[in-house]
Amino acid sequence: MxxxxxxxxxxxxxxxxxxxxxxxxxxxxxxxxxxxxxxxxxxxxxxxxxxxxxxxxxxxxxxxxxxxxxxxxxxxxxxxxxxxxxxxxxxxxxxxxxxxxxxxxxxxxxxxxxxxxxxxxxxxxxxSIPIIRTLEEYFDNEDLKRVSGIFNGTTNYVLSRVNGNYSYSNALQQAQELGFAESDPTNDVEGFDPKFKAVILTLHAFGKIVRPEDILNLGITTLQEEDSRYAAEKGYKIKLMPVIERVGHNRFTVFIAPRFVDTGNQLYNVDHEYNGVIVEGLFSGEQFLQGRGAGxxxxxxxxxxxxxxxxxxxxxxxxxxxxCKDLEYTDDVLVEIYLRYNIDTDISHFQWNKVEEKYQSSRYGYTIGSINLSQLIHHRQYILEHKIFVCMISDNLSQNTNQINI
Amino acid sequence: MxxxxxxxxxxxxxxxxxxxxxxxxxxxxxxxxxxxxxxxxxxxxxxxxxxxxxxxxxxxxxxxxxxxxxxxxxxxxxxxxxxxxxxxxxxxxxxxxxxxxxxxxxxxxxxxxxxxxxxxxxxxxxxSIPIIRTLEEYFDNEDLKRVSGIFNGTTNYVLSRVNGNYSYSNALQQAQELGFAESDPTNDVEGFDPKFKAVILTLHAFGKIVRPEDILNLGITTLQEEDSRYAAEKGYKIKLMPVIERVGHNRFTVFIAPRFVDTGNQLYNVDHEYNGVIVEGLFSGEQFLQGRGAGxxxxxxxxxxxxxxxxxxxxxxxxxxxxCKDLEYTDDVLVEIYLRYNIDTDISHFQWNKVEEKYQSSRYGYTIGSINLSQLIHHRQYILEHKIFVCMISDNLSQNTNQINI
Missing domain, CATH: 3.40.50.720 (NAD(P)-binding Rossmann-like Domain)
Incomplete structure (x- = not known):
């Protein structure tokens, strides 16, 4: 043809x-x-x-x-x-x-x-990153471990401002004035846009089609100054990072959530409207592609x-x-997160697999630990409504072994 | 088929x-x-x-x-x-x-x-970077401005050590012990290997075949501690960086030489055996690809x-x-360089287009300025024999307007 x-x-x-x-x-x-x-x-x-x-x-x-x-x-x-x-x-x-x-x-x-x-x-x-072509043709014969990155230029632009000490709402306003964010930015800032992209990349990276509604998308709308201050103190930047990852032998997961990244992460320097994708192959190791995500x-x-x-x-x-490989989508996987809540919010119904740190002041608190991804999916609406900020803190994913009642 | x-x-x-x-x-x-x-x-x-x-x-x-x-x-x-x-x-x-x-x-x-x-x-x-496939298929219809990067894992491994304050010979020895450099490393450290790669990429990026012998390759064998100290003081890392670049309307140049890069350069964090390629398209802007260059x-x-x-x-x-576009290889182009010489070396036959800085001590000296690329090709053997270290200091290339007698 x-x-x-x-x-x-x-x-x-x-x-x-x-x-x-x-x-x-x-x-x-x-x-x-x-x-x-x-x-x-x-x-x-x-x-x-x-x-x-x-x-x-x-x-x-x-x-x-x-x-x-x-x-x-x-x-x-x-x-x-x-x-x-x-x-x-x-x-x-x-x-x-x-x-x-x-x-x-x-x-x-x-x-x-x-x-x-x-x-x-x-x-x-x-x-302009040729990621689909690269997955489709170059990695078509290699088993991939993980595809992650920054898939959305608008949120990355806003977050680059936030990481430079602007508040979220000021940063968003600036992005809108400069034409980097739409007047209704929901699609971007709530992580729908990168989720759709993740669904497409999942097809080419793992050969599987996942329904968008089955995938968690947490965006950056609940980001408060406490969160950006926390990140700055630890030397992190906050990035909105979709993850598509093999879990165990024949399962994989996909989620879109903010992530604290440090200077050791390729994505740390992917700022403004740039996008970056990390492809981890079983044999080829880690590939990184960066380019303009919009424009x-x-x-x-x-x-x-x-x-x-x-x-x-x-x-x-x-x-x-x-x-048609034997590979199944799962949300039954433990992720390590930072969860910040305002002091009047009840977070007792979040069931943690393991709690590593707890902090509380008169205004807000945060908990760091591992939790089942399905818990976050289940409580997504509650998270948004109560301005809870959830941020991944590591790449570690593990298959859940304990039974947790939701 | x-x-x-x-x-x-x-x-x-x-x-x-x-x-x-x-x-x-x-x-x-x-x-x-x-x-x-x-x-x-x-x-x-x-x-x-x-x-x-x-x-x-x-x-x-x-x-x-x-x-x-x-x-x-x-x-x-x-x-x-x-x-x-x-x-x-x-x-x-x-x-x-x-x-x-x-x-x-x-x-x-x-x-x-x-x-x-x-x-x-x-x-x-x-x-493992799919650079040929990307140039051949994805950028096949776009005019490119420049392709540059780190194409050689061995020298990059050695330079990562040098940038971490080892001397060149110690760094090379370590690389050899760890299997990152061959017992006869000439091909890598004198820049022949990245030159061959640059010739191949030139074909796919610009559609032209250049003979390897027409292209300058300066390697890192003449690197001395004065040079790595200079780089460290200025916040630079030294990288061996092939450049394939359009010059003016219908000419392009190719050269392989060390380059001081600062933190603003994508290649700054490409260390050890990693390779990185920056592709600059007329419309797509700057693309960056990183992956394992060897192994x-x-x-x-x-x-x-x-x-x-x-x-x-x-x-x-x-x-x-x-x-068959109207595009011709040229070495008649001005480059901005740092040229370090030992005090007993006569460098009076290097004809500068413009000198920006001069430094001299009792042991060595350096000159910073712009010089015609053809001068470096002409004096390559002299540079190697007299342990002169030549390092590009900027991406600026300009077509030569002044007549310089060689």
Whole structure:
């Protein structure tokens, strides 16, 4: 399958869409033509030839000469409609919509096989870092122990400010003013965005599809000055760190939570909007990849790289997924955490496997110890409502041996 | 081209060969069988079934059922004979021999095209970092500004010791005792090994083949305590840093030389046997990749990754090379350097473009300023013989505007 005569239909002309347009027009290597751009809001002014723009998705989906659909809109449901229809019509698709992907991975793989088309989505995870391609092709034959990192530029930007002694709310406000955070930042700061990315990377790293709703995502919205002071005193930075990790012989876990990292950790110096990914292979050891996690041109160039790969007939083969290894998702695993609570909060229903440290003042307290991940999933809403801050303190995971009643 | 029934003939059973053997036998994902191993020295004892071993290359090259040759021997000339014969016989080849590759790139590309076989060599550059694959596939359509990094684990190990206040000769001795440096370390410490790797990466990053003999390689053999003290006082570490960089509109340069790096540089924390590569794209910005640059299993796993890719029909397409862009190698470029000399050395024939600092004591002196790269190439032998230490002090390169007589 080599796609010649590459005619592109583009959905969405936001930050990434504009980046792609710029990169495609200013690149000397690869050429492809955008035939039509479908956008939503007719009232927005766009620096584009009028005949390129339309407001009806049929103008792309019904055109037989358009062989590649690039989907860069926000709405995940609408994106799935567009992408799946495009694939059923025999069009190849490039998308950056992590939520849509995370929620529909099995259907999308099936569509790819049934309609013999290619679906690529490098720009959906970690901006310009070629992590999906690297997992899919380079580590396709190696058993991985762990994939972790910083997958979200917005929270990392906010945390870089917090680590520089701003309060969370000031840091968030600054990030919003500078365009690094959206006006409704929930998706990022509560850790949904990195969770969707983790679901996608789990497929390529371990060959398994996990439902987003089964995975814990704790964000940084409950971060208080006590927490950043604690981190600073210990020489830590706080990072929002998704972890995908093999546990024991045939289980693996995935969670998104803040993490104290020290200078010995590769991620310590990954600041601002940068993303970083650590891949630990059984034989290759630790690989580290860093790059811009966001931004119009870096993400646009990731999309272009997919389009270029399409033109060479590239598609993901999902080797580990198709091998159907005996590997099961679990949340029954012990993690080592710092849990800070305000003094009026009852935390007695958190059942600890082991408590290492306890601290309490007239205003707040914290407990350090190991707890079952499922406890955190179970109490997530309580954690958010009571402004409890939970932060991982180590990479140690262990299979739970004691029975804990929740 | 999908290679089914993957039967491998392996040349060499040293560090990487043993690593491959281990990884192949302990990996759950990908299976291929090593049918025959040709080695040189019958007197060495090897932990292998006797029937696997032979001492005659014909036992692999003449067997039609062996479809893949993995070449992991030291000798570059012999390696080229083996690899080119294997390709002419329609066998696919995986090699880690950077010297052989750097010296024969055009012939090998031609053999690949003429005989419709694939030649892969990820393990030839930067161990387990998938840098060739990343350049070849992910950045194939993007104009790059610069590729730099730490490409040699041995010198980086030695320099990590030097930066920790050992003298160069003590550090080298330690590295040799621990097996990180060979008994004749010339290839590494004089910068030939990273130069061969730079030649290979230049092909994939810029699409151009440069002859190794046209490229400056200054190593670390002339490093004295004055130099490491200078670095420590300024908060620098010394790294051996190959640079491949676009200069002006249609020229590029390549050189291998020590470099003072500060904490702001990604490479500052790449210590010991680790390698790191920084790829700067026109649109994607700065990407950083780090991993083990040496070692039996990491390099073995890189070889296996190539074998696995072969089985899926993968081959390098050398897109930038075949595009034949108007881009020319030059050594006519100004670099900013620190040049330390011993007091009895005449350095008056080094012609500086600009001198920023001069220091002299009763034992040694140094000059900091900008000089034409071609001057350093011209005086390389003199630099080595007189134990002059040359170290780059910045990333700034500029096209030379003044005429300098050499």
């Amino acid at each position: 080599v796609v010649s005569n590459l005619k592109i239909g583009l959905f969405g002309f936001g930050c990434v869409g504009r980046g792609l347009y710029h990169v495609l027009n200013n690149n000397t290597g690869f050429k492809a033509s955008i035939e039509s751009i479908v956008v939503k809001d007719p009232s927005k002014s766009r620096n584009l030839a009028q005949e390129l723009i339309s407001y009806d998705r049929r103008n792309i989906l019904d055109r037989d000469d358009i062989t590649v659909v690039v989907e860069l809109i926000d709405d995940a449901d609408e994106a799935f409609e567009i992408v799946s229809e495009a694939m059923r019509k025999g069009k190849h698709v490039v998308t950056a919509n992590k939520k849509m992907l995370a929620e529909h991975l099995s259907e999308l793989i099936e569509l790819q096989q049934s309609y013999n088309v290619s679906l690529l989505y490098e720009a959906a995870a970690c901006g 119009s041109l870096p993400t646009g160039s990731a999309v272009l790289s997919d389009i270029s790969a399409l033109s060479c007939g590239y598609r993901y083969v999902f080797k580990k997924y198709l091998q | 999908v290679v089914s029934n993957l039967k491998i003939g392996l040349f060499g059973f040293g560090c990487v060969g043993r690593g491959l053997y281990h990884v192949l036998n302990n990996n759950t994902g990908f299976k291929a069988s090593i049918e025959s191993i040709v080695v040189k020295d019958p007197s060495k004892s090897r932990n292998l079934a006797q029937e696997l071993i032979s001492y005659d290359r014909r036992n692999i090259l003449d067997r039609d059922d062996i479809t893949v040759v993995v070449e992991l021997i030291d000798d570059a000339d012999e390696a080229f004979e083996i690899v080119s014969e294997a390709m002419r016989k329609g066998k696919h080849v995986v090699t880690a021999n950077k010297k052989m590759l750097a010296e024969h790139l055009s012939e090998l590309i031609e053999l690949q095209q003429s005989y419709n076989v694939s030649l892969l060599y990820e393990a030839a550059a930067c161990g 039996s299993l990491p390099t073995g796993s890189a070889v296996l990754s190539d074998i696995s890719a072969l089985s899926c029909g993968y081959r390098y397409v050398f897109k930038k090379y075949l595009q």
